[in-house]
Amino acid sequence: MAEIALGEIHKRFGETIVLNGVSLEIGEGEFVALLGPSGCGKSTLLRIIAGLEQADSGTVRIGGRDMADLPPAARNLAMVFQSYALYPHLSVRANMMVPLRMRDLTGFERLPLIGALAPGRREKLAVMAARVEMAAETLKIGHLLDRKPGQLSGGQRQRVALGRAMVREPAAFLMDEPLSNLDAALRVHMRTEIAELHRALGATFVYVTHDQVEAMTMSSRIAVMLDGEIVQIGAPAEIYEDPRDLRVAEFIGSPRINVIEAVADAAGAPVAGHGATLGGRFAAAPGAALRVGIRPEHLALAEPARAPLAGRVRHRENLGAEMLLHVAVPGIATPVVARVAPQAARALGPEAQVGLVFDPADLRVFDANGRRVAALARPERSRAYG
Amino acid sequence: MAEIALAALPATKAPARRAGRRRLGRTGFLLTLPALLLMLALLIGPVLAVIIMSLTDYQLGAAEFAFIGLRNYAELFADKVFWKSLGNTLAYAAIVVPGSVALGLGIALLIQAGPGLRAFYRAVFFVPVMATLIAMAISWEFMLHAQFGLINLTLKALGLTPRAWLAEPDLVLPTLAVIGIWQLFGFNMVLFLAGLVSIPRTLYDAAAMDGARSALARFRLVTWPMLGPVTMFVVIISAIRSFQVFDTVHVLTKGGPSKSSEVLLYSMYSEGFEFFRSGLAAAIAVVFLGFVLVLTLVKARVIEKKVHYS
Ligand SMILES: Nc1ncnc2c1ncn2[C@@H]1O[C@H](COP(=O)(O)OP(=O)(O)OP(=O)(O)O)[C@@H](O)[C@H]1O
Ligand SMILES: [Mg+2]
Numbered sequence: 223m224a225e226i227a228l229g230e231i232h233k234r235f236g237e238t239i240v241l242n243g244v245s246l247e248i249g250e251g252e253f254v255a256l257l258g259p260s261g262c263g264k265s266t267l268l269r270i271i272a273g274l275e276q277a278d279s280g281t282v283r284i285g286g287r288d289m290a291d292l293p294p295a296a297r298n299l300a301m302v303f304q305s306y307a308l309y310p311h312l313s314v315r316a317n318m319m320v321p322l323r324m325r326d327l328t329g330f331e332r333l334p335l336i337g338a339l340a341p342g343r344r345e346k347l348a349v350m351a352a353r354v355e356m357a358a359e360t361l362k363i364g365h366l367l368d369r370k371p372g373q374l375s376g377g378q379r380q381r382v383a384l385g386r387a388m389v390r391e392p393a394a395f396l397m398d399e400p401l402s403n404l405d406a407a408l409r410v411h412m413r414t415e416i417a418e419l420h421r422a423l424g425a426t427f428v429y430v431t432h433d434q435v436e437a438m439t440m441s442s443r444i445a446v447m448l449d450g451e452i453v454q455i456g457a458p459a460e461i462y463e464d465p466r467d468l469r470v471a472e473f474i475g476s477p478r479i480n481v482i483e484a485v486a487d488a489a490g491a492p493v494a495g496h497g498a499t500l501g502g503r504f505a506a507a508p509g510a511a512l513r514v515g516i517r518p519e520h521l522a523l524a525e526p527a528r529a530p531l532a533g534r535v536r537h538r539e540n541l542g543a544e545m546l547l548h549v550a551v552p553g554i555a556t557p558v559v560a561r562v563a564p565q566a567a568r569a570l571g572p573e574a575q576v577g578l579v580f581d582p583a584d585l586r587v588f589d590a591n592g593r594r595v596a597a598l599a600r601p602e603r604s605r606a607y608g
Numbered sequence: 609m610a611e612i613a614l615a616a617l618p619a620t621k622a623p624a625r626r627a628g629r630r631r632l633g634r635t636g637f638l639l640t641l642p643a644l645l646l647m648l649a650l651l652i653g654p655v656l657a658v659i660i661m662s663l664t665d666y667q668l669g670a671a672e673f674a675f676i677g678l679r680n681y682a683e684l685f686a687d688k689v690f691w692k693s694l695g696n697t698l699a700y701a702a703i704v705v706p707g708s709v710a711l712g713l714g715i716a717l718l719i720q721a722g723p724g725l726r727a728f729y730r731a732v733f734f735v736p737v738m739a740t741l742i743a744m745a746i747s748w749e750f751m752l753h754a755q756f757g758l759i760n761l762t763l764k765a766l767g768l769t770p771r772a773w774l775a776e777p778d779l780v781l782p783t784l785a786v787i788g789i790w791q792l793f794g795f796n797m798v799l800f801l802a803g804l805v806s807i808p809r810t811l812y813d814a815a816a817m818d819g820a821r822s823a824l825a826r827f828r829l830v831t832w833p834m835l836g837p838v839t840m841f842v843v844i845i846s847a848i849r850s851f852q853v854f855d856t857v858h859v860l861t862k863g864g865p866s867k868s869s870e871v872l873l874y875s876m877y878s879e880g881f882e883f884f885r886s887g888l889a890a891a892i893a894v895v896f897l898g899f900v901l902v903l904t905l906v907k908a909r910v911i912e913k914k915v916h917y918s
Contacts, residue, residue, distance in 0.1 A: 274813050294816040307814035311833040320829065324819030332828075386818070 224285030224393040224426060225250045226271060231280035233266055240266050241277070242450040248394075253420050253427040255437035258447030259473065264430040267447070268396050271428065273297050285393055295324070300387035302397040306379045308371040314382050315354055315367040321390040322350040350389075357385045360422070377408045384419065394426035401436065413439055434474050438462070446470050468592035471515050477546060479515045479586070480558045486510045490598055492587060496553025498530040501582030503598040511590045518546065520584040521560035523567070529577025531558055535570055549576060655897065662890035669884065680891040690892070692867050693875040696781055700871060701850040703785035704792060708846050709839070711789060712796025717831075719797075720804045730801065733794040741791060745859035748787050749774075752860075774860055777868035784869055787856050792849060796842045803838030807831065844907040848900055872896050 226248040233241040240263045248254045256264045269275035271282055273294035282289040289297055300321070308317050323332060331340040338344075358364045361381045371379055380400060387395055400416070401409045417440045420427050431437055437444045438458040445455045454466045465471035471479045484492035486506035492514045493499050500514055526532040533551035545567040548557040560578055570576065587595040662680055666673035684690050719729045736744065751758045752773040760770035773783045811830045820826045832839075854873040857863060863870035863878070872892060880889030 269813075272813075272817060274816060293821060294813075295819040295821045299817065301813070301817045303810050303814060305808065305810050307808070307810040309811065309814070309829065309833070311836065320815075321818040324825070324829075329822075329825075332825075 225252075226394060226426060226428065227281075227283040228267075228271070229281040229283070231267065231270060231277045231282070233263070233270065233275070233277050240450050241270070244280070244447075244450070244452055246445055246452060246455065248426060248428060251424050251426055252443065253417070253429065253441045255441035255444045256428065256430045256447055257434060257437040257444050257473075258432060260432055262447045263450045264432070264447055265398050268301075268398050268428060268430050272299055272301050272396055274301075298390075298393045300390060300392035300395050302383050302387050302395065302400045304399040304402055306371070306383040306403075308379060308382055308386070310371050313368050313370055314358075314363065314374070314385075315351075317371065317382060318354045318357060318386045318389050319350055321386060322353065325390060326350065353389050354385075357388045360388070360419075361385050376404050377412065380404060380412060384416070388419075388423070392425070394428060395423075396428050396430075398430045399432070400429075401431075402433070409436075416440060434476070438474075446473065448473070465515075465586060466594045468513055468515065468588040468594075471586055471588070475517060477518050477559050477561070479517050480521075481556075482514045482516070482554055482558070484512045484514045484587075486512055492585070494530075494554065496551065500530055500585060502585050502587075504587045505596045505598055506587070506589065512595065513588045513590070513592070515586040515588065516580055516584060518559045518561040520580050521558070521562070521578045522580065523560070523562055524577040524579040526575050526577035529579045531578040531580075532576065533558070535572065535574050535576055538567065538570075538572075540564060547576070549578060551578075658890045658893050658897070661887060662894045664887045666886045666890075667884045668880065668886045673887070676887070680887050684888065684891050684895070689867055689870060690875065693863075693870040693872055694895075696868070696870055697851060697853070697872040699781060700785050700788065700853055701847055703782060704788040704850040704853075705843060705846045707785065707789040708792035708796050708850075709842055711793040712842065713800050713835075713839075715793070716797045716800035716804060717827075719801065730798065733797050735794065736791050737794040737798075741855040742859055744791070745787070745856045748856070749860055752783065775865055777865050780861055780865065780869045784853070784856050784860070787860075788850055788853060792846055796846060799838055799842050799845075800835065803835045804831070807834045840907065844903055847903050851896065851899055851903075 226246075228244055228246040231241050231244040232239075244263075244267055246254075256267060258264050266275060270277045271284075273282075273289065273292060273296075284297060284299070309320065312320070326346055327337075327343065328340070331337045331343045331346070354367070355364065358367055361384060363378060363381045363385060366374060366378055366382070371382065374382065380403075383400070397416075401412050404412060413436060416427075416429075420440075427441075429436075429441060441458065443455060444458055444461050445452045446461060447453070448467075448469050454461060454470050456464070461470065462474055465474065468481070472481070482492075482494050482500070484494045484500060486504065486508055487493050487499065488508045490503040490506050490508075491499050491501060492504065492506075492512045494514070504512070506512055521531075531549070531551050531554075533549045533554075535547050536550045536557055537548035539546040539548075542564075544561050545564045547560045547562060547567060547570075549560060550557050558578060583597075585597075587597070589595050663675055663677060664673045665676045665679075715729075715733060719726055722729075750756075752760075754760060754770070754772045754775065757773075759773070763770045771779060774780055807830065811834065812826060815826050815829045818829075820829050852873060853871050854877065857869055857871055857874045858877070861869040863874050873896065876889045876892040876896070879885050879892060
């Protein structure tokens with residue numbers, strides 16, 4: 223168990239800059255998710271931590287020790303690969319034994335046939351076998367130990383890969399989208415299992431994913447990566463509630479946050495394209511272009527005449543517990559999506575004219591470059607619309 | 609088509625379905641017929657002809673022949689030269705198979721690990737495979753010549769004793785085997801290269817994470833087991849090809865000196881086309897086919913099960 227500290231990691235492949243100055247501190251026993259869209263450099267960063275890839279510049283420290291020039295084997299990390307990377311010719315037991323054999327047996331003891339002559343080898347193997355059995359017990363794969371990986375289902379292979387990572391008690395676990403090859407139901411199940419495993423082992427976990435639900439549900443902190451940079455690090459709730467960057471706000475949350483183009487008035491309140499003042503006061507110069515984000519669940523139905531946003535319902539998505547309304551508001555380019563209770567929306571006919579209200583405290587305002595604009599004097603919730 | 613339509617019907621239509629299946633079977637048979645006929649004409653026919661011929665006293669060019677049962681085989685198995693020839697062939701294979709497999713694998717690993725010029729090396733080492741062996745055998749003859757050969761000249765220049773590579777009974781078979789390895793390893797190398805390319809990179813990553821530090825450890829944990837099926841194939845092909853050794857013997861030694869480089873196919877050739885005893889030559893051919901058949905069966909049955917992981 224150890225903390226991991228990354229300092230100003232740069233990496234390029236040929237002309238493409240893949241990592242552009244990534245710094246990250248991961249505490250001992252923490253579960254940090256690296257979350258970002260495909261191709262943003264998550265795997266590359268993880269491989270640099272592992273030592274499978276060399277950074278062009280920057281430092282990797284694990285447990286306070288500089289890892290520069292240390293091969294992967296010397297870093298005492300375990301990695302779970304997206305493709306599992308089990309050795310197909312070895313049984314589950316032998317697969318899980320490999321890290322122990324490599325660490326605890328000498329080269330001579332690993333030799334076929336004559337290695338058996340080494341004194342003490344038998345005892346060592348017995349200890350290893352016991353640890354494999356124990357890990358298998360934890361992961362409930364005890365009955366699969368004598369099978370080959372080819373005879374296992376995806377979920378079972380995933381467990382074996384976890385088991386192979388566990389047996390050695392590494393300083394930290396690195397996981398690269400370990401659930402992406404599983405079906406939806408199994409993914410939900412494995413999510414809890416991995417989170418439980420983390421609690422049980424108390425080890426440091428670095429978990430790469432492009433699935434925000436995985437990141438939100440499992441991790442203690444999320445590092446959002448975009449285009450080779452970490453844009454924001456924080457607890458899942460913080461990332462969701464308080465995005466520092468429009469790209470983060472847009473990446474996290476489903477359905478996506480609504481973004482309304484606006485201009486700041488003299489008081490710093492955003493005025494939308496159709497002329498309605500959206501409310502609140504923000505640290506923006508008068509006339510500055512703003513992009514106002516409001517999450518679908520923060521919108522509520524109201525009388526069109528009294529609401530700052532009003533328009534026709536273009537499309538309804540019934541998700542059972544809730545309903546998504548796509549409302550075309552004149553003067554706003556993309557339809558505004560509202561998440562409302564189905565009972566409230568059922569009465570509405572197609573193309574109904576509706577109004578949408580919100581609490582100005584729920585507005586997240588960004589400048590033209592996508593950087594967050596701070597709110598001045600947060601309005602009281604009681605004084606909000608609706 | 610009929611099967612698909614019928615499959616959708618409830619189970620009460622079983623007789624109709626059975627008829628449909630029979631029709632399907634007949635169609636399948638008709639479709640394989642051309643291939644079956646070709647196989648019969650080109651493979652099974654000639655083999656049968658050879659087996660039948662091995663039971664006769666037929667002589668090349670003779671007007672008539674008689675069935676003599678297994679007398680050809682009896683004569684063969686009583687003949688010291690045949691046993692010598694069989695022994696030589698096995699000894700030749702025992703050198704060429706490990707030699708060409710190890711060299712092919714070694715060079716494939718070097719090319720794979722090297723930074724560049726892969727296509728160049730691949731082409732260079734493949735040249736002996738494509739070259740006509742008869743022509744190449746003549747170049748080897750020059751190189752191995754006792755007085756003026758490049759090899760002996762080099763040895764002399766280095767102060768070593770030159771040898772009569774093709775004239776010393778103890779030396780001739782190993783010399784031919786070296787030529788055999790030279791001819792074969794490029795082919796094996798290409799197969800190994802293809803096998804190496806298909807090994808998933810993540811297995812090497814996993815091996816590195818699991819603590820395999822040296823190239824040897826990685827080779828033992830990933831490369832060698834993952835090459836299992838290719839190695840199996842390469843060994844069988846090399847064995848069959850070394851059983852077929854003929855060109856070099858014919859050009860360089862004619863089985864000499866004193867039968868010490870006599871091999872199976874050369875015996876067959878001399879019985880059949882120098883002494884015109886076609887029946888006896890056919891019996892040798894049957895023995896040869898037997899060996900090839902055993903190798904093929906070994907490949908198909910025993911080992912394929914063990915080296916394919918699924
Ligand atoms: N070995 C390589 N050579 C060249 N380019 C590479 C190499 N590995 C990765 N890249 C490039 O680096 C970028 C980041 O790749 P990386 O695998 O880290 O993305 P990722 O965030 O893990 O994406 P995904 O979610 O799809 O796995 C991509 O544009 C990719 O094309
Ligand atoms: Mg990736």
